[in-house]
Each structure stands twice: as C-alpha cells, then as structure tokens.
Amino acid sequence: MNVLTKFSLYVQGRFGRHRLRRFLLGSIPFVFLLTLWQMNTTFEWLAPVFIPSIGGVIDAIFVLQSDCSGLVGVLSLDNSCLMTTHILSSIGRVLLAAIIGIPLGIIFGILAGMNRLVSSVLEPVGIFANSISGIAWVPLAIVWFGVGSLTTLFIMLNTVFWLMFFNAMLGTRGIAKVYEQSVLTMGGNRWNIVIQVYLPGAMPSIITGMRMSLGFGWRALIAAEMIGGDSGLGFMIFTAAEEFNVEQVFLGVIVISIIYLVTDHYLLGPLEKWTTHRWGLTWKPT
Amino acid sequence: MSDSLNRFLAFWRHFSGAKVINLALIIAGLLGAWALISGSIDNPGRYLPSPLAVAASSVDMLYKGLLPSYFGDTISRLVIGSLIGLGLGIPFGLLLGLNRTVSDIFFPIMNFFQSVSGIAIFPIVVIWWGNSDKTVLAVILYTCFFPVAFNVLSGVREVPLRYIHSAYTLGASKFQVIRDVLAPGALPHIATGSRLGIGFASRAVIADEMLAGREGLGWMIFTGQDADMTSQVILGMLMIGLTWIVLDHYLLRPLEADTIERWGLVHR
Numbered sequence: 001m002n003v004l005t006k007f008s009l010y011v012q013g014r015f016g017r018h019r020l021r022r023f024l025l026g027s028i029p030f031v032f033l034l035t036l037w038q039m040n041t042t043f044e045w046l047a048p049v050f051i052p053s054i055g056g057v058i059d060a061i062f063v064l065q066s067d068c069s070g071l072v073g074v075l076s077l078d079n080s081c082l083m084t085t086h087i088l089s090s091i092g093r094v095l096l097a098a099i100i101g102i103p104l105g106i107i108f109g110i111l112a113g114m115n116r117l118v119s120s121v122l123e124p125v126g127i128f129a130n131s132i133s134g135i136a137w138v139p140l141a142i143v144w145f146g147v148g149s150l151t152t153l154f155i156m157l158n159t160v161f162w163l164m165f166f167n168a169m170l171g172t173r174g175i176a177k178v179y180e181q182s183v184l185t186m187g188g189n190r191w192n193i194v195i196q197v198y199l200p201g202a203m204p205s206i207i208t209g210m211r212m213s214l215g216f217g218w219r220a221l222i223a224a225e226m227i228g229g230d231s232g233l234g235f236m237i238f239t240a241a242e243e244f245n246v247e248q249v250f251l252g253v254i255v256i257s258i259i260y261l262v263t264d265h266y267l268l269g270p271l272e273k274w275t276t277h278r279w280g281l282t283w284k285p286t
Numbered sequence: 287m288s289d290s291l292n293r294f295l296a297f298w299r300h301f302s303g304a305k306v307i308n309l310a311l312i313i314a315g316l317l318g319a320w321a322l323i324s325g326s327i328d329n330p331g332r333y334l335p336s337p338l339a340v341a342a343s344s345v346d347m348l349y350k351g352l353l354p355s356y357f358g359d360t361i362s363r364l365v366i367g368s369l370i371g372l373g374l375g376i377p378f379g380l381l382l383g384l385n386r387t388v389s390d391i392f393f394p395i396m397n398f399f400q401s402v403s404g405i406a407i408f409p410i411v412v413i414w415w416g417n418s419d420k421t422v423l424a425v426i427l428y429t430c431f432f433p434v435a436f437n438v439l440s441g442v443r444e445v446p447l448r449y450i451h452s453a454y455t456l457g458a459s460k461f462q463v464i465r466d467v468l469a470p471g472a473l474p475h476i477a478t479g480s481r482l483g484i485g486f487a488s489r490a491v492i493a494d495e496m497l498a499g500r501e502g503l504g505w506m507i508f509t510g511q512d513a514d515m516t517s518q519v520i521l522g523m524l525m526i527g528l529t530w531i532v533l534d535h536y537l538l539r540p541l542e543a544d545t546i547e548r549w550g551l552v553h554r
Contacts, residue, residue, distance in 0.1 A: 025387065026394035033395070050414055124312055131534065132527035133489035135405075136504070138496070139511035139519045144333060219403035223493045226405070227508075234406070238497075241409030249409045257402040264401065 052247040057254070060247040082236070087255065090232040093153055093221060098214065101160035105213075106206055108161075109168025110198050119169060126162050134159040134220030135227075142228045152232065155224040160213040167209025171202030207275040211268040218260055233259075335517040340524070343517040352506075357525065360491055360502035367423050368487045371430025372480055379435040379479070380469065383442025393439070400436055404429030404490045408497055422494040429490040430483040437482065441475025442468050470549050477545035481538040488530055503529075 012020060034054070040046055041053035048056070061083055068081035112119035134155050141151040179197045188196070225234030237252035317337050324330040324337075331339070347353040382389045404425050415421045445468055453463050495504030503522050510518030 022390050025390040028391050029395040030398075120308060121312055121315075124309060125316065127531065128527050131530040132523050133492055133530070135489060135493040135496070136507060136523050136526045139507045140516070140523065142511055143516055143519065219405060219489075222403055223405040226408070227493075227496055237406065237409045241412055244413060246410075246413055249413065253402055253406050253410060256406050257398060260401040260403075261398065265397075 049244065049246060052250055056247040057250045060245075060251045064248065064251075083251075086231060086233050086236040086252075087259070089149070090221065090225065090234070091259070093149065093156055093232065094214065094218060097153060097156035097160050097217060097221075098210075101157045101213070102164050102210060105161045105164025105209070106168045109165040109206075110172050110194065110202065112165065113169045113172025113198065113202070114194075122165070123169075126165055129158065130162045130166070134216070135223045138224050138227045141224075147228050148230050151228040152221060152224045155228075156217045156221050159217045159220045163213035163216060164206070164209050167205045167212070168202055171205025171209075172198050174205070175201035203278075204272075204276045207268075207272045211264065211272050214268065215260070215264060222256060332514060332516055335520060339517045340520050343515070344521050347518070347521070353521075353525070356502050356506045356522075357529075359500070360495065360504065361529070363419075363422060363426065363495075363500075363502065364484075364488055364491050367426030367491070368430045368484045370423075371427045371483055371487065372434055374427075375431045375434030375479070375483065376438050376476055378431075379438025379476075380442060380464070380472065382435070383439045383468065383472065384464070389439060389443065396432060396436055396439070400432040404486065405493050405497075408494065412498065417498045417500070419500060422491070422498050422500050425494050426487050426490050430487040432483075433486055434476075434479040434483040437475045437479025438472055441472030441479070444475070445471035473549040474542075474546045477542040481534075481542050484538060485530075485534070488533070492526060 015023075037051070037054055040051050041048070041055075064083035065081055068084075108118075108122065112122050137155055137158055138151065141154045145151045145154060175197060179201065180193055183193050183197055221232070222234035225232035226238040229235040233252050233256050237249045237256075240246075240248035240252065320334070321336050321338075324334040327333055330336060335343075344353065382392050407428055408421070408425050411421045411424050415424070449467050449471065450463055453467050458466070491502070492504035494500070495502040496508040499505060499508075503526055507519045507522035507526075510516065510522060
C-alpha cells in the first residue's frame with residue numbers, strides 16, 4: 001500500500017465517506033467560480049473596475065488594516081484598523097440588539113400568550129410593525145436619532161423584538177392546557193406555570209424565532225448601515241462603492257456572507273436542532 | 287359562482303361580529319395615543335406629525351397624483367422582479383432536485399449565495415450598471431431567486447423514494463415521474479419558497495429604491511426625510527405596511543395553506 005492510498009483511507013475513516021464525497025462535490029462550483037474569476041483577471045474579459053482580481057480583494061484587507069497598532073487598536077475600534085472596526089461594530093450591534101431585544105420579546109410574547117387582553121392589543125400592532133419591513137423604518141429613525149449607531153440599533157431591535165414576540169406568543173399558545181392544569185392541580189401558582197410550563201414548552205419556537213430574527217436582523221442591519229449608518233460592514237461596502245473601490249466591496253460582501261453562514265449553520269442551526277430534540281413536544285411513534 | 291359567494295360570506299363572517307369591533311377599538315386607541323404623543327412633544331411636524339397631518343398629506347399627495355404613481359412603480363417592480371425570480375428559481379430547483387449528485391454539487395454554493403443578503407449585492411451591481419432600473423430589478427431578482435430555488439430543491443428531495451419507485455414500478459417514464467410525482471410532491475415547498483422569496487423581494491424593493499433613488503414608495507419616504515416632511519415618511523410607511531398585509535394575509539398565506547392542504551405529504 002502506498003502512501004496515497006493510506007492517506008485516502010485515513011481521511012475516509014476520519015471524516016466518513018459520504019461526508020467527504022459531499023464536501024468534494026460541493027467544492028466543485030467554488031473551485032470553478034474561483035478559476036473563472038482568476039481567468040477573468042488573466043485574460044481581461046471584464047475590466048478590473050467591474051470585477052477586481054482575487055489578489056486585489058485579499059490586498060484590500062491589508063490596505064484597510066494598514067498601520068494598525070496590533071490587538072489594542074483592533075479592540076479599541078481604532079480608525080486605522082478599518083476592517084476589524086467595521087466587522088466588530090456590526091457584530092457588536094447585533095449582540096446588543098440580541099441582548100436587549102430577545103429577552104424583551106420573550107417576556108412580552110409569553111405575556112401575550114397567557115393573556116388574551118395583552119395579545120389583543122399587541123398582536124395588531126405587531127402584525128403591522130412586522131409588515132413594515134425593517135428598512136422602511138430607516139428614514140423615520142434618522143429623523144428621530146440622526147445618522148449613526150442609534151439608528152441602526154433601533155432598526156435591528158425593531159426587527160428582533162417583533163419576531164421574538166410572535167414566536168414566543170405562538171409557542172406559548174401551542175402548549176396543551178393539560179400541562180398547565182396539572183401544575184395547578186399539584187398546587188403550583190402562576191409563576192410556577194410560567195417557569196415550568198410556558199418557558200420550556202415555548203422553547204423550540206423561541207429558538208426558531210431567535211434564528212429567524214437574527215437572520216432578518218442581520219439583513220436589515222446591513223441595509224440600515226448603508227442608508228443611515230456611520231460604521232459597520234454595510235457602511236463600508238456602500239462608501240466603497242461610491243468611490244468605485246470594487247476590491248473593498250467584494251471583500252465586504254464575502255465577509256458579510258461568511259459571518260452569517262458561520263453563525264447560522266454552526267451556532268443557531270445546531271442550537272435549534274438540540275432544543276427541538278430536548279424540549280420539542282413532537283409525538284414520536286414507538 | 288356559488289363558490290365565490292360562499293367565500294365572500296365566509297370572509298364577511300370572519301370580519302363581522304365581536305372581532306371587528308375589538309380591532310376598531312384598538313386601532314382607535316392607538317391613533318388616540320399617537321395623537322396624544324404628537325400633541326405633547328415639541329415640534330411635532332418634524333418628529334411625529336399627528337394622524338391628521340398624515341391624512342392631510344395623503345390627500346395632498348393623492349390630489350397631485352404622486353401617491354398612486356409611486357405605489358404603481360413599486361408594485362410593478364415587485365411583480366416583474368419576483369415573477370422572473372419565480373420563473374427562474376422553480377425550474378432550477380426542480381432540475382437540481384432530480385439528481386442526488388447534481389444537488390450535492392450545487393447545494394453548498396447556493397447556501398453561500400443565499401446568505402449574501404440581496405441588499406449586500408447592491409453596491410456591486412450599482413458599480414456595474416449605475417443607479418438604473420436594471421440595478422433595482424437585478425437585486426430584486428437575486429433576492430427572490432435563491433430562497434425559491436433552495437426551497438424547491440429541498441422539496442423535491444423530501445419526496446419519499448417509495449413514491450418514485452412505485453411510479454417506476456408501474457411503468458412510468460422519467461418525464462412522467464417528474465410531472466406526476468416530483469412536481470406535485472414539491473408543490474408545498476414551492477408555495478412556501480414563493481412566499482419567502484416574494485417577502486424578501488418586497489423588502490429589497492424598498493431598500494433598493496432608497497439606495498438607487500428610483501421613484502417609488504421607498505424613494506418617497508427617503509426623500510420625505512431629506513425634505514423634512516415627516517408626515518410623508520409616515521404615510522409611506524403606512525402604505526408599505528398595508529400593502530404587505532394585504533399581499534401576505536390575503537394572497538400568499540391562503541395560497542400556501544391551500545397548497546399544503548391539497549398536496550402536502552402527510553404521513554398517516
């Protein structure tokens with residue numbers, strides 16, 4: 001057995017044949033596109049003003065990060081480390097909106113799921129607020145908060161809160177009355193029901209809502225940063241486009257999609273699956 | 287005829303009675319709260335115009351014929367963009383779903399492009415084609431295409447193999463399997479994907495009009511903010527919200543529910 005066969009057997013054993021095959025097949029279009037992109041640069045089919053070279057896109061990272069003073073500069077969101085500053089300020093806004101918006105949405109959602117009066121007031125407002133897409137709030141937010149991070153935070157919060165609200169409400173409503181009544185029969189009070197029945201019962205729906213709201217919120221955030229922001233990835237690609245700096249635009253778009261892909265597929269997706277598995281009230285035939 | 291009559295009666299029953307009074311009370315309460323807030327702040331014309339001011343601006347814009355024209359622009363963009371997106375996305379998804387290997391090849395790259403939100407593609411397209419209708423349409427098409435194709439693909443793949451095998455066993459040709467098994471089996475997913483795609487497209491239209499400066503509802507609220515006419519901004523937002531409610535609750539959702547009810551593969 002030569003080395004190559006050994007290596008191939010080792011890789012197959014380590015990752016699994018089917019996963020390996022899927023991975024290899026899936027990488028074909030990426031390789032093809034990258035080759036096409038490189039060929040475009042070499043043979044100059046389309047001018048570099050429209051499609052930059054791959055090297056140029058990678059260089060753009062160093063241009064943006066030039067004279068960055070190490071980790072301190074990165075963390076203090078220094079203007080000389082533009083790339084990381086934009087990335088971190090976008091992610092920071094997402095985190096801030098998630099920390100404020102998700103608990104608020106869950107609280108109001110469970111309240112609305114418990115109480116008909118609350119839901120009859122909040123539901124029409126929510127339906128309306130949800131159907132005005134996040135981006136349509138930008139002009140009004142600019143009037144209220146001015147161009148800047150408050151506006152983008154508001155857009156993000158608005159998207160996150162209402163989606164969480166609806167998911168928590170529908171999740172709470174979907175819980176069978178039996179569970180609630182059995183807690184009451186065993187002498188529990190209203191608080192016990194909230195903690196022991198509503199919260200875990202609505203958990204799969206809440207996590208789905210989290211995934212959805214962060215996905216929608218991320219899109220809304222990018223758009224909001226383009227129109228009414230002063231930092232962040234959306235701002236970066238929009239200003240780069242205005243200066244016809246295609247390399248930075250391509251870089252920004254790729255970074256945006258990679259951040260979304262990684263959080264969605266490696267963080268929120270598995271979390272959702274795990275919660276549904278752990279708390280999901282799905283009836284499994286035995 | 288009697289069918290449509292029945293539908294109308296059901297519609298009427300749904301909205302008459304206690305519910306409609308409830309809803310009217312809530313809307314009246316919200317309008318009252320809005321009027322109170324706008325009455326109690328400084329400079330309401332800039333920060334939060336009263337409902338009356340918004341109504342006045344709507345009358346003004348209707349009189350000038352601007353509102354219908356903006357509305358028509360936005361709707362026609364949405365319809366054209368999402369029709370092309372659906373027309374391309376559905377066959378593409380079906381084609382990819384036919385073969386396991388082909389779908390394995392294209393799944394990851396579609397996943398990648400789907401996560402580039404349509405609006406992030408805007409700066410690239412604007413460099414290619416400038417602030418034109420072509421740019422707006424391209425971005426709408428892009429936003430609509432990927433969710434549709436993705437959903438159709440997963441729909442085709444979720445058709446149970448035994449249906450396909452049983453059709454083959456009964457002597458069906460490849461084409462018959464596609465027409466009679468895979469396409470109807472994927473219909474619920476096609477409906478879901480279309481709703482999602484049109485939803486994304488409707489958001490993209492507004493953002494595009496703001497960014498590209500093409501006339502429409504998005505442009506109306508954006509210039510309203512620039513010109514310090516907040517009542518126009520709020521009017522535009524109300525129009526956008528109402529349009530989507532009508533589109534989603536009375537067209538797309540019933541369509542999806544009907545499709546799932548008729549063709550949904552419920553295992554019993």
